[in-house]
């Protein structure tokens with residue numbers, strides 16, 4: 167196993183970071199992520215019932231895994247579930263340059279319907295999952311959509327990659343809560359055309375022996391390993407892939423990030439007419455707006 171880090175560098179962090187890797191001999195790449203304080207900060211801002219906090223935690227891990235595969239730091243990846251018929255009708259997460267944020271919308275009267283092992287059908291009813299990639303540098307925007315089907319969001323995202331991108335993908339996610347603190351971890355492994363990794367292009371297919379091998383090794387990861395904050399991410403990769411020639415990329419720190427600001431909200435409010443603004447003003451003359459992503463409450467004078 168090789169690493170791009172110099173020997174003098176600090177070891178890879180155990181948490182709130184993401185580590186990329188490739189297995190060039192098998193035309194595979196992947197990401198491994200662990201979230202701790204970042205996840206705790208996002209979830210505590212919303213105070214969702216526990217089963218829904220778990221759903222959002224899983225979505226945030228998926229967003230970090232997929233978003234960090236974007237080239238460059240400027241792109242944004244958005245994962246959005248829209249549905250009707252279940253307790254949750256909207257879930258949105260995005261990732262940009264190591265910054266994560268997310269929220270969901272639910273009907274409090276129906277929260278009892280969501281048990282610990284609730285399926286996507288139970289949580290969302292019928293809906294779809296959209297993954298949008300915005301490459302800021304090139305102004306390119308790409309969106310792929312799959313039905314919200316399967317037991318978990320991770321399964322829906324695996325299907326997204328298979329159907330929209332023809333990229334065989336393995337995802338494993340775990341979420342834990344100890345003494346009120348949230349932790350989560352995830353692994354993504356993908357089989358890519360070799361051209362993207364510097365070799366001749368391969369025909370990508372699910373049954374390819376190289377893919378079967380890296381997927382079997384990746385699939386051996388346990389939920390306990392994914393959320394063990396005493397197990398650094400590079401050690402976790404070593405456990406999975408030490409028999410392969412694996413290249414590990416520099417770790418990227420993950421933080422809770424939101425791009426809301428009073429100036430931005432003021433700009434949005436400026437598009438409303440004076441009678442509409444008069445409706446929105448409260449007794450003190452201010453308009454109160456809260457950011458859906460981070461729950462920050464703004465008092466705006468317009």
Ligand SMILES: [Zn+2]
Nearest residue numbers: 424426457460
């Ligand atoms: Zn915000």
